[in-house]
Amino acid sequence: MANTSGVPLAREEVSDDSYLPERIKKFKDRLASAVYRLDLERVRYYTQAYKLTENEPSYIRAAMGLEKTLTSMTIRIEDEELIVGSKSAVAWGDPIYIEASVNHPHIKLALDMYGSGKSVEEALEGMGGGGLGVENAAFLRELPNISEEEYSELAKEIIPYWKNKTVEARRIALWEKEGVITDRKAIASYGNPVGWIVTDHPPQGHLTVGIKKVLDMGFAGIALQAEQKLEGLKGQAESAKAAKDFWESVLVSAQAVCSFASRYAALAGEMAQKANGQRKNDLLEIKERCLRVPMEPPRNFMEALQSIWITQVVALISYGGSSIIAPGRLDQFLYPFYRKDLDTGRITREQALEALMEYYIKLATNIYFGPNNVTIGGIDRDGEDAVNDVSYLFLDVHLRLKGCMRNGLAVRISPKTPPDFLRRACYTYRYAGGVALYNDDVVIRDLLFDGYSLEDARNYSIVGCVEPTGTGNNNGYTATNGISLMALFEAALNEGGRYVSGWKPIGPATPPASSFETFHDVKEAFIKQLSSAVDECVRAADLKDRVIADYYPLPLLSSTIEGCVESGKDITGGGARYNHGCITNGSLATVANSMAAVRQVVFDQKLLSMEELVRRLRNNFQDAENLRRQMLVIPKYGNDDEYVDELAVWITSAYNQEVRKHKFWMGGVYRPCIISVATHIAWGASLGASPDGRVAGAPIANGISPANGDERNGLTALFASAAKVCSIPMSDGTALNVILNPLTVRTDEGLSKFVSLIETYFALGGRQVQFNPMSRETLLDAQKNPERYPDLNVKVSGFSFRFIDLTIKVQNDIIARTEFCVT
Amino acid sequence: MNNSTEIEGLIFNIQRDSTEDGPGIRTTVFLKGCTMHCPWCHNPEGICLSPELVWFETRCIGDGDCIKKCSREALIRTRKGVVIDRNRCTVCGECAVVCHAGALEVLGKKSKIDDVAATILRDRVFYEKSGGGVTISGGEPSLQDDFSAALMRLMRGEGIHIALDTCGGMSWDILGPLVELADLILYDIKLVDEEKHRQYTGIPLEMVLDNARKIAEINKPMWVRTPVIPGYTDSEDNIRRVARFIVSSLPSVDRYDILAFNSTCTGKYHRLGRSWELEETNPLSEKAMEKLAAAARNEGLTFVQWSGLTRSEVQSEE
């Protein structure tokens, strides 16, 4: 497609921005056409190791599982690769973390379909909320094609062995014993009746691996560190047994990583013998690099990149492929190597860029359903501007690849950031989404609430979707447990009952809505529901976390994290320098809008009684379309309207207090977070009609974004509303998703205006923002079902329109223009 | 004159986050009523100097509450939905109040100057960062000159950058004082052809050119704009003439914008109970716009820009 924007392209050299070397193009195409395959190697080797170590301590068993896998799994070096290492034996597969659950969705799906004649779509439908959506069908089509041996290995050996040993099985038993909840299924999926969720899988996930430590010491250095600790233990009493086991497991794991790299060196050597010309040289260089790193500290840029990548690979193998393990501040780690190589003529900017592109494409294979964030920019530990040439290189990587699957760049912005850097980051939006901007001032302030030192707070990275944590010094755990504020508000109006429970009381029995005399009573009932759900969620999460700590520690990851080797404790047991738990949620706007609606119609305008309203809601506004329409036009969050924004702030603050009053069992606090990946759809499906005019089952709002298309006053008003909410320290992150036509930044002038909008949002105290174009599907659906999108706004050429008010012809034209410019 | 805080303006829209009406991020206040009646107008609701009732087909749920409410029997239920009999309707707005679906709207609200000012000031920080401000637009803002002047004075007091968007079809006695109060004039020159100008806009061309010269004489910064309307203003000759006039007579012009036609406002015409002769007209091509911009540049203008929607790939294949 040519430039269809109607606006001339800016003078920046577009050809430069889109140039891809042939090699990278091939990698990109390979990635785009890859299909997922079931990879049983990790499960197989871990099962073998665990069977052989029945009576050993958990630390040792975890290390043996890793060692067995790293020494036995299939490895390969693909055509033209320079950076090597893969977490899976197949092009696109996961090392399955069977320790979490035997109900791993891929395994379930494969078994379900094997020989059944079912299509992937049918099997996915049948799985319900199993974690994979039907939209993944094409990608997963090869999943059921497992061999007969694989089928029987899974069904007869692997599953029977793990069945009663997984985190899931053990925490269910423990919850029953401790009386947490009787309905097992209740908490297994989003949208359940209790209004909170604790996840087994992905496991505790979501952390930054200690890349810096690996670069500084190498795994040989880490092994030495453990050895010295063991040395120091000699002659000491049995009391230090746990620490001794831990250090031994670190030693075994670190050595296993070194031999894993050596296997790649050997393979490269073998391949070099059969190769000619340039490729022969390349392979010999790969060999040399793998002999050096990650065992020893790297000496140059390419070694550093190889070390970083292979460290991520082994972390994923140890932790299970569906974890979100972020590399952290790569621009900071890589810059010294880049600078030195550039100065000595070892590398050119273009070569470094190409290597980073290769890395970035590899990163995209990490996990296919979650985000892979690389953090760049911001300030350093001393508070000085940390933007460097490698920060810009990453922007160029993202730009040239036009984004890369779910990869994201977390771009940190501080008042000291060069304006040109922010501008360049915004410029990427012409061609690709996936860049999120973070306000250092606000994030650092938040992290101080969690007990981070000022220096460590300044050195934060982004993990998962939007969650700030320290870099290589903490346990992560940023997305393990959640609540649904909207479910709890529903319970508050229904004496603890829920739509999904058939209005049977689930939460505490708060007074009936008919007894609410003032709006304050509504708030009070909500707080009671909230408080009880958070208490229960924390209790359940603590018990689950202890299962992990007792049975499935992570010595390899721990070995890279500051504090663990020093203290002799694993990250799952509180060994990291900083610890925190989290309770996430993601339906702020829906709750705020609903509260505002209740306040207006029942208490301010007295149009109907509380009892009547609840009755209408329970009936899903049946025969009350007028009332519903009335509710729809009550002020909505996202328009800089105090009537509702004030409530959004109140809810955020109440939630913050309820979460933060809980101490995390490892030390530190529970942190609040307002995000939602797809949970707003699942939670929405389990909710009855809400006072904001939303009908039963419809999605709820996502993150701290306005509910679907509710922003009627433009971005300035939206940012003003969001900034108010960001005054509350949601240190586990908030997501503000702004729907914006990429045409907005197509001219230099448009780009300047966009940049100043963001600068102002951050000056107002906004925490984070990311932009997405309106999806074609949404617009097409709105065209067909206008009644579902009364407020859907589109901005074209500076003017905002309600989409449904446009003629079909104009709508079609806008639909044709929603996508990014592809040059 | 009234106490200035009691002044009311008839406003049909206040658009925050406006990015096409002058520099930076702005809030644009659209005042109702215009002296011209161009057939291509993109804000047809801005032409009439009194409020108008409109009905939105896609929002209506058909319960008929409005029809029951209207004591003048000005609303009629037809197979195509609710039809407004504009001869009977007094635009009292009662029906819009009872329509909970928001399908009936009165365009043009009497708004207190303080309320308008408060809305504008909410985005002050955005103006500061971006070099933006407020744009007084319409319609033709000089038709409500008391209100416009009072609002501009208030904004001057607040240190907010003011752009005045005018079609120039107003006597200098009235327009002049407003020009004085503004920091920047967005000035429309649509056609440089005496006969056609009068025919299409209803205003003599000389008045528009004269006012432009006077603005330049007092050295007020100006951005001149020409809407490029197929069949009306889109000839190269026309654009060349505008450019020549700028070169010869308007030294204070910083920028010349040519704005590509689009038909996004078709629905607005329908809701006002009118058809629009341009509704089937296709957007211009990018090439055509480039050519026009080049023609203007050839006359010696260095600051020519074009913007707006052009033909999309899909359409050009058709």
Ligand code: SF4
């Ligand atoms: S505005 Fe008044 S007169 Fe006109 S249709 Fe509505 S109720 Fe009737």
Ligand code: SF4
């Ligand atoms: S009251 Fe509103 S929704 Fe009902 S028929 Fe009239 S215009 Fe339509």
